Amino acid sequence: MTILGFKILKVKGHSMFPKIPQHSYILINQWLNFWRVKPDETVLINHEKLGLIIKTVALIDRYGFIWSKGENASSLSVERIGPVDKNQILGKVLMVIKQ
DSSP: OTTTTEEEOOOSSSTTTTTTTTTOOOEEEHHHHHHOOTTOEEEEEEEEETEEEEEEEEEEESSSEEEOSEEEEEEEOOHHHEEEEEEEEEEEEEEEEEE
């Protein structure tokens, strides 16, 4: 559901646990023109191979590519997720509603 640039999604998977437990809901801000992506922010990514994923920004390299990570030890590594372009960032997680 999207309302005025905000979207609510249900989380599937454990890669962001304990920060975002499975079956939690997240509120996403899709107004990307008003903020820059920064390390340690949690974002929604439209990944070329993995589809829609929620990850924490690990770093932004000198070419502007965004490298991200999961919060759980069993999550894919930063290297396996690989870099994404800012255009692949669909929004910033503003709130987690845990069940």
